Amino acid sequence: MRCADLEKVLFAGDGPWSATAFLSEIASRHNRCFAARLHGELVGYAVLARLGPAGDREFEVHTIGVDPQRQGLGIGRTLLRQMLDVADREGAPVVLDVRTDNVPARTLYEAHGFEIVGLRPRYYRPSGADAYLMTRPGRSVSGGAGEGAGAGPGERPTTGPGAAPGVHESRGEVGGS
Template sequence: MTFRLEPLRRKDVGRCAELERILFPGDDPWSESAFRSELNAGHYYVGAYVDGWLVGYAGMALVGRPPSCEATVHTIGVDPLWQRKGVGRALLKALLDKVDELHAPVFLEVRTDNAVAIGLYEANGFSRVGLRRRYYRPSGADAYTMAREPA
């Protein structure tokens, strides 16, 4: 089966929160209201859908206006059944395509122990620019801050 990317639908915030609980059980998974708040704030969110069913999501905030805007990736999550099938890569590409339209730098945080995500980000032009000790709660896991220069 293939997936299709489209703007994240408000009716899918419950599914996003469900996936958060599965993907980030040792930390503070986002709630439905957190996703609703992100959408209400006008942040850029995209979903990956298979026959109308959400299998992944990604979102970021854009601040400022060209030529001096920047982006921060807030979240990327993929249903474990759909991992390693290109969904995360496609979601990240959708975010980066939007950023590239604006010629903006983009930043994100990633757990230092998430080698798969770090590899994906590095393959897409990100580099490590900092370390945030005990960034994730309640686990206390560290995070790298990564950045990608404007395309």
């Protein structure tokens, strides 16, 4: 299973998800799963969890990963924007945890409105690495383009010529290869 294989590379010291864990996440009716493909190959994935009842909703980024050989192409940014679009349709906040030493991920999240609101000592297992808890306030998509509406300076567009690899919501699919 491609997602689990990528997890082993991306999160080797932090208890990477197994194929069974991915299947469980996909099966949950509270989760939205996204896949990025380039020439038919799965090169990125993300899972967003919906928490709480309508009107008091919050979303949590469970995971986001991009094949190391494909990083720098805008795939992670596109996956994140897809997840934020889901939350923005409900005007709901988004939370996530990120390793304190993962500067590229923190930079990406901060560029999309996340702020560090807490520290979780020894959060990741088995490495014992610390994590920052980050949040992004709820935003409404009504009344304007919003955060994910287009590419900013120096970014690849998410559609059209030169776009990042295709990202689509994936239900019941983990990705082959």
